[in-house]
Structures are given as C-alpha cells and as structure tokens.
Amino acid sequence: MNYHINPASWYSVFAVPCELVDKHLKLAGAVQLKVLLWALRHNDQPINDEAIATALHIQRADVSDAMLYWQECGLLIEQNEDEYIPTAPTSHLTAAQAESPAVPAAVPPAAPKPPVKMLSRPQKADNAFVARRMLESDEIRFLMEEAQQILGRLINNGESATLLMLHDDYGLPVDVIIMLIQYAVGIGKGNLRYIEKVAINWADEEIFTHEQAEAKLRLLDERQQAWHTVEQALSIERRSPTQREIEYANRWVTEWKFPAELLHEAYERCVDQTGKVNLRYINKILENWQQKGVRSLEQARQEQTEKAAQQPQKQVTYDIDSFEKSGVFDDLTWR
Incomplete structure (x- = not known):
C-alpha cells in the first residue's frame, strides 16, 4: 500500500x-x-x-x-543573551511552494568529527536492518562471524543487534569489540548482557582504539589477579567480587604490594578481634602497616609485640576478707 x-x-x-x-x-x-x-x-x-x-x-x-x-x-x-542568530523561516507555505525543491547554499566541507x-x-535494530548491514559491510559480517567463533555458539538475532548497536551507535571499532568478547569469555562471562554493559562503560571512557583497549584489559587483568590473591589469603569462597572488594584488593596487592602471608596475618587478627571477616577492619590494619613500612610477617609480629609492651599492665588484687564477707560460701556443703 x-x-x-x-x-x-x-x-x-x-x-x-x-x-x-x-x-x-x-x-x-x-x-x-x-x-x-x-x-x-x-x-x-x-x-x-x-x-x-x-x-x-x-x-x-x-x-x-x-x-x-x-x-x-x-x-x-x-x-548567548546578547547574540543574534537568524532563524529559519516558519511562514505558512502553499502546496506548490512546499513541493518546489530549495537550492542549498554552498557550504564548505566540515572537518571529520569523532x-x-x-x-x-539507543534502540536496537531489527533483524532486517542487521541483515542489510551485514550485506553492505564486510567489517560487520566479520564481527558477527568472529563473535560466534569466540563464543563457541550461534548468536541469535537480539545478540546480533546488540553487537551492531555497540559499533554503530556507541562508536566502538570491530577490533575493540572482539577484544572485549575474548576477555569476557576468558573470565567465564561470555554472555552478551555482560559484554554490552562493559562495552557501554568503555564508550563512556572513550576507549576507541586498539591500544586503549589493551591498556584497559591489562588493568582489568591486574585487578582480577589481585582479587584472586586476596581470595586465597582470606579463605573466601570463589565468587564474583563486588566493586568495593575489587578496590580493596587492588589497593592491597597492586598499590601497596603486600604479600599473601601479610594479608593472611591481617585476616587472622581481624577474626580474632571481631569474630568475622571485615574488609574495612583488615584495610585499617594494612593501612597502619603501610604507614609504618611493615613488609614482612616478622616485622608485623615484632610491631605487635612492641605495641603490647607499651600498654600498661593491669594488676589484679584480691581482698580475701571482703570475699568471705560476701556470703558466697554460705550455701556450700563441704565434704
């Protein structure tokens, strides 16, 4: 029709x-x-x-x-308030005037923009548009084929639309998207929902080149390794860490460079004092060691011994007369 x-x-x-x-x-x-x-x-x-x-x-x-x-x-x-910008005409036109083509003014070519x-x-494209883009662009077709190869399965129409959206709407190049898919599969999160979320964050951070993507992946790998070290030292069951836990792990292992034995020592002191694993408490212990330059288990234990020696000892006294007068023996039958 x-x-x-x-x-x-x-x-x-x-x-x-x-x-x-x-x-x-x-x-x-x-x-x-x-x-x-x-x-x-x-x-x-x-x-x-x-x-x-x-x-x-x-x-x-x-x-x-x-x-x-x-x-x-x-x-x-x-x-601006003091600036005059001429506006386009909004007058009432006749049908003949509206249908007559306007002659555009000569405009110099604009510089390319990012x-x-x-x-x-943005809205995801429908199946027909995705298919047309694959026919028009070898690059898009390569993206879809490579994604299936890395994921080890066929991707459905919705997933194809997601990948196209990341390229066309968010501006991520094909090689950057493929690097992200490889990373996601490598850490056991090879689903398009996770890939889409991370890709949008990359677009917000303006990660649009192969070199920028490599640097970002190195940073993510360092943080993952740091969490794995903390996970073992604190006897935490394997699971996906929260953002706060990732930040703690990165600080303790990557920035402060504490070995696993010191992390475990801080963990034991935390459990002894609080009866549970408290990352904020552990962070305070490690922050204190960082400021004092403690870098080995021997130094940590020596620091604890010196600290205990500086604290005044409580003297325990016993008042036998007052104890007997209290009547605690009145109900006892000695045999």
Whole structure:
C-alpha cells in the first residue's frame, strides 16, 4: 500500500533540516526526536529546557540530555543573551511552494568529527536492518562471524543487534569489540548482557582504539589477579567480587604490594578481634602497616609485640576478707 501526505497539511509547515533524516533519524531516540521537532516548530521563539519539558510532559533532565545531543551533532547552537542568530523561516507555505525543491547554499566541507556518543540508550535494530548491514559491510559480517567463533555458539538475532548497536551507535571499532568478547569469555562471562554493559562503560571512557583497549584489559587483568590473591589469603569462597572488594584488593596487592602471608596475618587478627571477616577492619590494619613500612610477617609480629609492651599492665588484687564477707560460701556443703 502506498501513502502520500494530505495536501491540506501543506498549508501550515515548518522547515526540517535534511541532515536530521539523512544522518540521525535511525540513531536518535524518541525523546531526542520529539525535543528537536518541538524546537524546529518554535524556532521563532526563545527555546529553553523548561518550556519544552512543560509542553511535551517530559522530565527536564531528559530534555537537557536531548538538547546536548543535538548540540554535539551540530543541529543546535547555544545562544548567548546578547547574540543574534537568524532563524529559519516558519511562514505558512502553499502546496506548490512546499513541493518546489530549495537550492542549498554552498557550504564548505566540515572537518571529520569523532563518533557521537548517545546520551540515552539507543534502540536496537531489527533483524532486517542487521541483515542489510551485514550485506553492505564486510567489517560487520566479520564481527558477527568472529563473535560466534569466540563464543563457541550461534548468536541469535537480539545478540546480533546488540553487537551492531555497540559499533554503530556507541562508536566502538570491530577490533575493540572482539577484544572485549575474548576477555569476557576468558573470565567465564561470555554472555552478551555482560559484554554490552562493559562495552557501554568503555564508550563512556572513550576507549576507541586498539591500544586503549589493551591498556584497559591489562588493568582489568591486574585487578582480577589481585582479587584472586586476596581470595586465597582470606579463605573466601570463589565468587564474583563486588566493586568495593575489587578496590580493596587492588589497593592491597597492586598499590601497596603486600604479600599473601601479610594479608593472611591481617585476616587472622581481624577474626580474632571481631569474630568475622571485615574488609574495612583488615584495610585499617594494612593501612597502619603501610604507614609504618611493615613488609614482612616478622616485622608485623615484632610491631605487635612492641605495641603490647607499651600498654600498661593491669594488676589484679584480691581482698580475701571482703570475699568471705560476701556470703558466697554460705550455701556450700563441704565434704
């Protein structure tokens, strides 16, 4: 079935940049499109976040994110109070005027820009679009095939859409995505949900090159090894650590460079004093050793001995007369 615009609608129109449809329509989210269309419709008036939020019943923070996105794309320009920027015409056009093509002004070629990061979560492509991208791009087809090879299984349509989104919308190159998949499989987390979460974090950190990805993976590997050392020294059952535990392990092993025997000594003192494993308590012990330069088990035990010697000893005295007068023997029968 074919469609056409109702001719009556052409009696009241406003201008829409071709760039919106040609470059951004498939990438922008619903909120971003609503905000921009409202701004284009009211381009002859002062535009601000509060007015758009009220008119569209959208949270003001979401409007601000959308406006920032269009600024980064170059479609919106922030206007100073004393600056005049001519607006596009929003006059009522006849059907003939609307249908007549406009002659674009000559514009010098713009310098290439880095990938634009999406400020709100983009929508994943449907199966037809993913298939078309694989036919159009050898690089995308290689990404899908290599992902299946590394994961050791066929990936479904949703997973293919996720990988395409990480490349097209978040700007991660194919080799960086493949490196991340290899890392995830290596640590036993070869599922697309985990890969997607980490990949989005990488995009936020602007990890867009092979060298940056290698540096990030080295850091992650160091932290994983540090946690493994702490896990053994503290007799912790194998499990996925929390972010706080990873930070503690990285500090103790990578930054302070404590050996496993000192970690175990701190663990034993913590359990003796508190009756349980308390990482904050262990951290205080290790922080004290770090400040005093304790680097061996012998130094730690010597430091404990010296500390005990400096504490005053309590003298125990016994008052036999008061003890007898208390009557504790009255109910005893001696045989």
